Amino acid sequence: MSENAAGSTEAELTEEPAFLDAGTAAYRRANLAMFVGGFATFAMLYGTQPILPLLSEAFDISPASASLSVSAGTAALALLLIPASILSDRIGRMRVMKTSLTLAAIVALASPFVTDFNQLLVLRALLGAALAGLPAAAMAYLGEEIAPQAQGRAMGLYIAGNALGGMSGRFISALVAQWSSWRIALGVLGVLGVIAAFLFWRSLPASRHFSPRAARPARILSDVRALFSDEAMPWLFLTAFLLMGAFIGLYNYLGFRLMEAPFGLSQSAIGAIFGLYLLGTWASAWSGQLADRHGRRNILWIMVSVMASGLLATLSPALPIIIAGVAVYTFGFFAAHSVASGWVARRANERRALAAALYLSSYYLGASVIGTLAGPAWTLHAWGGVALVVGTCLAATLLLAGFHLRRIEPPRRP
CATH class of the missing domain: 1.20.1250.20 (MFS general substrate transporter like domains)
Structure with missing residues (x-):
């Protein structure tokens, strides 16, 4: 009995901790x-x-x-x-x-x-x-x-x-x-x-599967070099920079435009427009399924084009058309972001954590840099100036997605 108890204890000690199901x-x-x-x-x-x-x-x-x-x-x-x-x-x-x-x-x-x-x-x-x-x-x-x-x-x-x-x-x-x-x-x-x-x-719940990894500079630099030598990865990081910059650039100055004449919207009404973010939840899931079916390289450029069409609609003087344009723009952004981020995870293999960090770093740097640069454009040329900055970012992204990334073959499954 003692041997069975000892054997049971040893098995429990060596048994792999259960995952959260x-x-x-x-x-x-x-x-x-x-x-x-x-x-x-x-x-x-x-x-x-x-x-x-x-x-x-x-x-x-x-x-x-x-x-x-x-x-x-x-x-x-x-x-x-x-x-x-x-x-x-x-x-x-x-x-x-x-x-x-x-x-x-x-x-x-x-x-x-x-x-x-x-x-x-x-x-x-x-x-x-x-x-x-x-x-x-x-x-x-x-x-x-x-x-x-x-x-x-x-x-x-x-x-x-x-x-x-x-x-x-x-x-x-x-x-x-x-x-x-x-x-x-x-x-x-x-x-x-x-x-x-x-x-x-x-x-x-407490971590039960975490294993510390030494933060050796040589290993990190090797992983970074491998990611940037990939034929798609650097361009996907640039895509993240441009996409998020264009998105934040538009939303940063949308409130200024809608508070001015002839619209004169209140703070709460402008805040309600951010409810369009709910489109992002559906857009992300739907575009992911579409990308799985037709390929990320075939879907990304289409979603950037959707963003561009929404941006053009915001140039209208009619408030309903502007809001519809922002809705289309928001839908296209979340769909494109979902496809691009999924593409990074797909190609990164064992370097997924670092690749995700590099993608997100590019993403938020784009928000900071382009979101700020759109400010002088608003000061000098109002909404037309903001649309020009944002449209330039979208045009560059469309060139990347439609003419370069689209030609890259998917990685082979290990």
């Missing part, structure tokens, strides 16, 4: 944690976008300067994604994600108390830097801990949290700012971040 309580807790984490990340990151006109008025600065409150956060996030990804390989996904969300919530709570715009910019940059840990480690955590047959659902819920957070943060800040002030709006987002951090800490 659909239907279990631990799986549901993981999904809750990742959903609220993604929701809070993008709610806090983009919360200033719909209130840029209020910040411009409050601090007596230009629209281009006000847009830095968005760009500072996305730039810091972009720059810290790769270091955060490497850190999560070293010390663990959970520790990085929990620390990330907690620090971000603290920074967000401090934002309403700034006395000048420079202080706000510093806090927005710190917010982006703090937030980098969650998206840098989230995909790796899900890939390691969730059962393979349940990963698709878990990944989809996490991405849905991202999209819903980006939409809700914009809408909440616009609505609260109209009823009270931009300071209270940012404070509400900070409280939301605290609640999300609490739920995240309480719900996320």
Whole structure:
């Protein structure tokens, strides 16, 4: 009996820890944690976008300067994604994600108390830097801990949290700012971040499949060289830069246009327009299925063309046509982003974590750089100037997708 007990104990010690499978309580807790984490990340990151006109008025600065409150956060996030990804390989996904969300919530709570715009910019940059840990480690955590047959659902819920957070943060800040002030709006987002951090800490199951990896510079540089020597990967990173830059460039200045005559929309009405982000949830899933059926290289250029058609519609003086154009543009963006990011994961093989970090870094750098450059275009030529900057980005992306990436054959399955 003692031998059986000893044998049983030895088997238990050597048995592989179970993955989190659909239907279990631990799986549901993981999904809750990742959903609220993604929701809070993008709610806090983009919360200033719909209130840029209020910040411009409050601090007596230009629209281009006000847009830095968005760009500072996305730039810091972009720059810290790769270091955060490497850190999560070293010390663990959970520790990085929990620390990330907690620090971000603290920074967000401090934002309403700034006395000048420079202080706000510093806090927005710190917010982006703090937030980098969650998206840098989230995909790796899900890939390691969730059962393979349940990963698709878990990944989809996490991405849905991202999209819903980006939409809700914009809408909440616009609505609260109209009823009270931009300071209270940012404070509400900070409280939301605290609640999300609490739920995240309480719900996320412990890592049972994480194995630390040494952050050797030689290995990292070798992986980077391999990714950039791939015939498609550098161009997909550039595509991410241009796509997100074009998307944020349009949304940053949409509020300025719709608050002016002849439209004169309120803050809450402008915030409601961000409800079009819900199209992104459906567009991402649908375009992924379409890409699986017809090939990513055949779908990407079509979705960029959809964005371009939506942009042209926004040049209309009629508000219903403008909103319809923004809807088409938003649909095309999320579909194109889904196809491009899936393409990166498909080609990266064992370097998926680094490839995802490089893709997202390019993505958020595009938001910062092009989102800021569209500011002088708005100042000099109003919406026509913004459309020219955004249209140039889309034209470059269309050339990449339609004439270069389309010719690249899919990688062979291992």
